[in-house]
Amino acid sequence: MAIVERLVDLILWPPLFYYIIFPGLIFVMIFEIFLIWSERKIAGRVQMRYGPLEIAPRLAGAPQLLADLIRYALQEVIIPRTVDKLPFVIAPIAAFVIALMPLIVTPFSPTFLPVTTEGSILIAAALTTIPPLLLILAGWASNNKFSLVGSARESFLIATYEIIILLVIASMSFLYGTLDFLKAVEVQQALLWGILLNPIAAITYFVAVMMGTSRFPFEIAEAESEIVMGAFTEYSGIMFGLAMGISYARMFVYNIIFVLLFLGGWSPLGGIVTGNYILDSIILPGASVAIKAVLISLLMVFTRAVYGRYRIDHALKGGWGFWFIMALVSIGLSAAVVYLMEVF
Amino acid sequence: MSQQSQILTRRLDKDILEVFIGPQHPGSGHMRIILRVDGDIIVEAEPDIGFVHRTMEKLAEGREWVKNQPLFERMAILDAANCTLGYIMAIEKLLGIEPPPRAKYIRTILAELNRIASHLYGMGIFAILLGHSTMYMWFFGDREVFVELAERLTGQRLTHSFFWPGGVRRDLPSGFKDELEKGIKYFEKRLKEYEVMFLKNPVIRSRLEGVGYISRQKAAELGIVGPNIRASGIRHDVRIEEPYAAYPELDFEVPIYKEGDALARTLQRVDELRESLKILRQAVNRIPEGPILHERYLKMFTKVLKDVLETEKRVKLAPALFNLRPPKGEAYARVEAGRGEYFYYVVSDGQNKPYRVRVVSPSFRNSIVFKYVLPGHRVADLPAIYGSIDYFPPEADR
Amino acid sequence: MAETTPGPRYSERSIEERMGLLDKAKMHAKALSLGMLRLARPQRITLRYPMERPVLSEGYRGMIVLNNDKCIGCSLCARVCPAAAMKMFNAAPKKLRPVINYERCIFCGYCVDICPVEALYHVPVHDLVFENRDDMVFDLETFTKEPEEPEHVRKVKVVIDEEKGLRYVPVDSE
Numbered sequence: 022m023a024i025v026e027r028l029v030d031l032i033l034w035p036p037l038f039y040y041i042i043f044p045g046l047i048f049v050m051i052f053e054i055f056l057i058w059s060e061r062k063i064a065g066r067v068q069m070r071y072g073p074l075e076i077a078p079r080l081a082g083a084p085q086l087l088a089d090l091i092r093y094a095l096q097e098v099i100i101p102r103t104v105d106k107l108p109f110v111i112a113p114i115a116a117f118v119i120a121l122m123p124l125i126v127t128p129f130s131p132t133f134l135p136v137t138t139e140g141s142i143l144i145a146a147a148l149t150t151i152p153p154l155l156l157i158l159a160g161w162a163s164n165n166k167f168s169l170v171g172s173a174r175e176s177f178l179i180a181t182y183e184i185i186i187l188l189v190i191a192s193m194s195f196l197y198g199t200l201d202f203l204k205a206v207e208v209q210q211a212l213l214w215g216i217l218l219n220p221i222a223a224i225t226y227f228v229a230v231m232m233g234t235s236r237f238p239f240e241i242a243e244a245e246s247e248i249v250m251g252a253f254t255e256y257s258g259i260m261f262g263l264a265m266g267i268s269y270a271r272m273f274v275y276n277i278i279f280v281l282l283f284l285g286g287w288s289p290l291g292g293i294v295t296g297n298y299i300l301d302s303i304i305l306p307g308a309s310v311a312i313k314a315v316l317i318s319l320l321m322v323f324t325r326a327v328y329g330r331y332r333i334d335h336a337l338k339g340g341w342g343f344w345f346i347m348a349l350v351s352i353g354l355s356a357a358v359v360y361l362m363e364v365f
Numbered sequence: 366m367s368q369q370s371q372i373l374t375r376r377l378d379k380d381i382l383e384v385f386i387g388p389q390h391p392g393s394g395h396m397r398i399i400l401r402v403d404g405d406i407i408v409e410a411e412p413d414i415g416f417v418h419r420t421m422e423k424l425a426e427g428r429e430w431v432k433n434q435p436l437f438e439r440m441a442i443l444d445a446a447n448c449t450l451g452y453i454m455a456i457e458k459l460l461g462i463e464p465p466p467r468a469k470y471i472r473t474i475l476a477e478l479n480r481i482a483s484h485l486y487g488m489g490i491f492a493i494l495l496g497h498s499t500m501y502m503w504f505f506g507d508r509e510v511f512v513e514l515a516e517r518l519t520g521q522r523l524t525h526s527f528f529w530p531g532g533v534r535r536d537l538p539s540g541f542k543d544e545l546e547k548g549i550k551y552f553e554k555r556l557k558e559y560e561v562m563f564l565k566n567p568v569i570r571s572r573l574e575g576v577g578y579i580s581r582q583k584a585a586e587l588g589i590v591g592p593n594i595r596a597s598g599i600r601h602d603v604r605i606e607e608p609y610a611a612y613p614e615l616d617f618e619v620p621i622y623k624e625g626d627a628l629a630r631t632l633q634r635v636d637e638l639r640e641s642l643k644i645l646r647q648a649v650n651r652i653p654e655g656p657i658l659h660e661r662y663l664k665m666f667t668k669v670l671k672d673v674l675e676t677e678k679r680v681k682l683a684p685a686l687f688n689l690r691p692p693k694g695e696a697y698a699r700v701e702a703g704r705g706e707y708f709y710y711v712v713s714d715g716q717n718k719p720y721r722v723r724v725v726s727p728s729f730r731n732s733i734v735f736k737y738v739l740p741g742h743r744v745a746d747l748p749a750i751y752g753s754i755d756y757f758p759p760e761a762d763r
Numbered sequence: 764m765a766e767t768t769p770g771p772r773y774s775e776r777s778i779e780e781r782m783g784l785l786d787k788a789k790m791h792a793k794a795l796s797l798g799m800l801r802l803a804r805p806q807r808i809t810l811r812y813p814m815e816r817p818v819l820s821e822g823y824r825g826m827i828v829l830n831n832d833k834c835i836g837c838s839l840c841a842r843v844c845p846a847a848a849m850k851m852f853n854a855a856p857k858k859l860r861p862v863i864n865y866e867r868c869i870f871c872g873y874c875v876d877i878c879p880v881e882a883l884y885h886v887p888v889h890d891l892v893f894e895n896r897d898d899m900v901f902d903l904e905t906f907t908k909e910p911e912e913p914e915h916v917r918k919v920k921v922v923i924d925e926e927k928g929l930r931y932v933p934v935d936s937e
C-alpha cells in the first residue's frame with residue numbers, strides 16, 4: 022500500500038496538481054470539451070435542431086467531442102512542403118502552452134496558489150498578450166495567402182483589444198488599490214463585487230475578451246467564408262485540433278481573471294469551513310471560481326447563435342471609437358468610486 | 366533555401382496579391398473569383414464561371430420536347446418550377462394553345478412556393494457567408510415547410526417536372542388549402558423573428574449598409590435582372606411586364622428599392638416573400654374549377670387515362686403530348702424566377718425534338734456584377750456581395 | 764366578382780434611417796433575448812431520419828414497380844424515360860418487358876404517366892440501399908416486387924403546423 026500512498030502524495034504534490042490537474046492541463050482539456058460541446062448544443066437549440074446527438078443520444082451526444090479528438094489525434098499531420106517548418110510546428114504548441122501560463126499567478130483560494138507575488142494581476146495580464154503573437158507567427162510561417170490575411174487581421178485586432186483589456190484591468194486595480202488578485206478579492210469580499218462597483222469596466226472587459234478570443238461577432242481572424250481558417254488554414258490533424266483549442270484556453274484564462282476581478286473570486290463557497298483542508302482550500306473555492314468562469318464562457322459562446330461576424334474595420338472602429346472610450350470612462354468611474362469610498 | 370521549397374510565382378504589380386476564391390473555398394459556390402487585392406482592398410475581380418457547365422442547350426436538341434423538362438430544371442433545382450415554366454410556355458406558344466384557367470392557377474401556386482423556397486435558400490447561404498449560422502438554419506428550416514407543400518402538390522420535393530404543355534400534371538390534393546394556410550400563418554410569424562435576428566441585427570446591418578452599391582444607371586448598363594435590379598430602383602418584373610399564368614388576375618405589389626446596396630437587395634427579397642404569401646393566399650382562394658389540361662389533349666385521352674384523371678387527379682402523359690411536333694417556327698417566353706428573368710427561345714423545325722433551345726438564365730446575367738462591383742471593396746465584403754446577389758453557379762453555367 | 768382588385772403593380776419603398784446608438788443597443792438586446800427565448804424553448808424540426816421515417820405524402824413519386832400482368836409490352840415507358848433508365852428486354856419470345864436501372868432514374872415519373880394500362884406505379888419508398896452498383900439494375904423479378912419497408916423504425920406523419928412549422932406525429936403501426 023505504500024505505493025498507493027506515494028502515488029496519492031505525488032498527485033497531490035502542489036506543483037504537479039496545480040499544473041497538470043487543476044486548474045492546469047487536464048482541467049482545461051475537460052473544460053474545452055465541455056465548452057465546445059455546449060457551444061454546439063446551444064447553437065443547436067437556438068437553430069431548430071439538436072446539435073451533436075448521434076454518438077450516445079442518451080448523453081445528448083456528449084462524447085462527440087471525444088470522438089472528434091480521437092479523429093484529430095489519429096489523422097495525419099500534413100506539413101506542406103512550402104512552409105517554414107520550425108515556426109509552423111512550434112507556433113500553435115507554444116501558443117497553447119503560453120495561453121495557460123497566466124494560471125500560475127491566478128489564485129483559486131486564499132491558500133491554493135503556486136506563486137505568491139505582489140504583482141500577480143500584472144503578470145497575468147502580461148502573459149495573456151503573448152499567444153496572439155504566436156498566431157501571427159503561425160500564419161506567417163504557413164506561406165499561404167489566406168493564413169497571411171488571417172494573421173494580418175489578428176494583428177490589427179490585437180492592438181485594439183489588448184489595450185482595452187489592459188486599461189480595464191488597470192482601472193480595476195486602481196479601484197482595489199492593489200496589483201494582487203488575493204487583495205482584489207479581499208476588497209470585493211469586504212465591499213461589493215467588482216461588477217457592481219464598476220459595471221462599465223465589466224462590460225468592456227467582456228466585449229474585449231470576446232474580441233480577443235474570436236467569439237462571434239468578432240470571429241474575424243478565422244472567418245470561414247472569407248479566409249477559410251485564417252492563420253490555421255494549412256494545419257491538419259492534431260495540430261489543427263490544438264490550434265482550435267487555443268482560443269478556448271485563452272477564453273478560460275481571461276474568464277478566470279474576470280471572475281477574480283469582477284465576480285468576487287471564491288465567494289460565496291470559499292467562505293464555508295468544514296475543517297477538511299482539501300475541501301476548504303481547494304475544492305469549494307476552486308469550484309466556485311471555475312463554475313463562474315464556465316458560466317461566463319457559456320455566455321460568450323452563446324453569442325454565436327445570435328450574430329454574424331463584423332468586418333475588420335467595423336470591429337476596429339467599434340474597438341477604438343467606442344470600447345476604448347468606455348475603458349477610459351471606466352477608469353474615471355473607478356476614480357469616482359475610490360473618491361466616494363474615501364469620503365464615506 | 367533548397368530548390369524544393371520554392372513555389373511558382375508570377376510577377377504582379379508591386380504590392381498586389383492575387384487571391385483565388387474558389388472553386389474549393391468554403392465561401393464560393395462552384396465557381397472561382399480571381400481577386401487582385403492591394404492590402405485589404407480589391408482592385409480587380411475576375412469572375413471565372415463555367416465549372417458546372419453541362420451543355421444543356423445542346424443536350425436539349427437531342428431529346429423529345431417534354432423530355433427536356435427534367436433536364437432544364439437541373440439548372441436551378443431549388444427553383445425548378447420557375448425555370449422550366451418558361452420552356453413549357455414557349456412550347457405552348459409554338460403550339461398556339463393556352464392552358465385552362467385552373468392549370469394556370471396551379472402553376473402560379475407552385476411558382477410562388479418555389480420562389481419562397483429559392484429566396485430562403487439564397488438568404489440562408491447569404492447568412493452563413495456572413496457568419497450568421499442561426500439564420501442559415503432558420504431559413505433552411507422554414508424552407509422545408511414550402512418544400513413539403515410542393516411535395517404534396519407535385520410528388521417530389523425539388524425536381525417537380527410538374528408541367529405538361531397545355532396544363533399541369535396534377536390537381537391540388539385534397540386539404541391543400543388548409544395546409545397552405547397553416548404554412549403561411551407560420552411563416553408570417555417567422556418573418557417577424559427574421560427581422561429581429563437578421564434584418565435589424567446591428568451586426569448584419571453594418572455588414573450590408575452601403576456595401577456593393579449598384580446605381581440605377583449601372584444596373585441598367587450591366588443588364589442584371591431580378592431582385593437585384595429591383596433593389597437598384599428599376600421597375601422590372603416579368604410578372605408585370607409580360608404577365609403569364611394567373612398573375613394578371615392577382616393583387617400584389619412588386620417592391621422596388623432605390624438604395625441599390627446589399628441591404629436593399631436583402632430587404633427587397635424579404636418583401637417579395639411577403640408578397641408571395643399574399644399571392645399564394647389569393648390563388649388558393651380564387652382558383653376556378655375546371656380541367657387542368659388543354660382540351661385538345663384531353664380529347665385524346667383513352668379510358669384508362671380518363672379514369673386516372675378522375676380518381677387520382679393525375680394527368681397522364683398522352684402519347685400525343687410525348688410525340689409533340691410543334692409546327693415550324695420559333696417562340697420565346699419569359700418568366701420571373703426567384704433570381705430574375707428566365708428567357709427561353711425555342712426553334713422548331715416540325716420534328717419531335719427541338720431544333721434549338723436558347724436559355725438565358727438570371728444568374729448568368731448577374732454574374733457580371735462581380736467584375737464591376739467588387740473593385741473598391743474590402744475582401745471581407747466579398748461574401749456580403751456574393752450572397753446578396755444570390756448567385757447560383759449551376760444556373761449560370763447551364 | 765372581384766373587380767376591385769388592382770392587380771399586380773410596383774411599389775416604391777425605401778430603407779429606414781440608419782440606426783443610432785440607442786436603436787442599436789435596443790436591437791442588440793432584442794436579438795439576444797430572442798436567442799435566449801429559443802434557447803429556453805427550442806423549436807426543433809429535426810427529423811431523426813434513420814430512426815424515424817416520414818410517411819411520404821400521397822402521390823409521392825417514389826420507387827417504381829411493374830405490374831407484370833397488366834403490362835402489354837408497348838415500350839412507351841422506355842421511350843419516354845429522359846434518363847434512359849428504363850430499358851425493354853425480351854422476357855419471353857414476343858413478350859417485351861421493361862426493367863429499371865436506379866443508377867440513372869431521376870424519379871420524374873414520366874414512365875408511370877405514359878403507361879397506357881397503368882402497369883407501372885409508384886410506391887412511397889425512396890431510400891433503398893444497395894450493396895453494389897450492379898444491384899441497382901433491377902431484373903424483372905425485383906422490378907415486379909414492392910420494396911420492403913424497413914421494420915423497427917418509428918413512422919411519423921409530417922404535419923404542417925402553425926406554431927412549429929413542421930410537426931412529426933407518430934403513426935401507430937397496427
Ligand code: SF4
Binds near residue numbers: 845847848869874
Ligand atoms: S421515373 Fe423517369 S427516369 Fe425513372 S425510369 Fe421512369 S421515366 Fe425514367
Ligand code: SF4
Binds near residue numbers: 883
Ligand atoms: S408503358 Fe406500361 S405497358 Fe408499355 S411497356 Fe411500359 S409498363 Fe408495359
